[in-house]
Amino acid sequence: MANTMQKQKKTIRIIGAPMDYGQARRGVDMGPSAVRYAGLQDRLRRLGYEVIDYGNIPMPIVEEVVEHEHGHDNARARHLPTVVNVCQAIYTTAETHIGADDFAIFLGGDHSISVGSVAAMRRRGNVGVIWVDAHGDYNTPETTISGNIHGMPVSALVGEGAQPLIDVGYPGAKLTPQQLVMIGIRDLDSAERTRLTTSGIHIFTMADIDTHGMAGITRQALDILGGHEAIHVSLDLDSLDPDHAPGVGTPVPGGLTYREAHLLMEMLSQAGVVTSMDIVEINPILDQRNQTAELAVELVASLLGKRIL
16 A cells, blocks of 8 residues: 555544443543644644544533443443444444545544444444554453453454444454554453453564564554555554653553654655544543653554655
């Protein structure tokens, strides 16, 4: 695939999904606002793109959700009906507004939003996914410790777990395990670890990055997904070390450095294969002067063509 893809894709369409029902810690619902405040649109326009922001998908506040689901919520998959409805709205909005030649950015919210965004992007063709995260997000209602759905989206996307989540957009799995590459993994639940080792998903842990370097890992990821028409990047900001990205709900020490994260985005940009992305799990309440959202904007700019020289 030619490395001029980003230059050809002059229109970027942004959809906000300020959902925090997929986790217990409040605050990531303010993530889309934080990223916009950090100057996302201006940065992308300076790179030569037309930018259209469709605002946020409407959703109830969590207190209304709790009251509505009283007596019906599943402790093994908390707020499942509401999460499914929001993911379906993400899917429908993307189907309505994002054309085949557009670049799509989905602003979360917790990582549950990826069930809707990946389903929509998968409709555009043979799309591989690079999942950049400290966590595997490969639990199911049967294996979860917390019941938080933001720990389950990868399972749902490969057709495992809660059926309503699997069927967002259209029935059945959206990806095979071979269409997924995980980068930055360093914090797994015990049962989740067991499932991942036999999943068929390509996983690069922080130990792999320490051993082979981010450049080597990125090349391997691109080789693994080389048969796909395009790549969707699902970027959880907790993939970075908390020293660089303090404003996340589930920080884990020992993450990606500032330069490792930028190198990943720069190499993906040079490959010209990425056509959509998620930015998730930014919690401004826990941040320092919007540092994490500003870093997210810098990483998006690197992915979309910003160069040092």
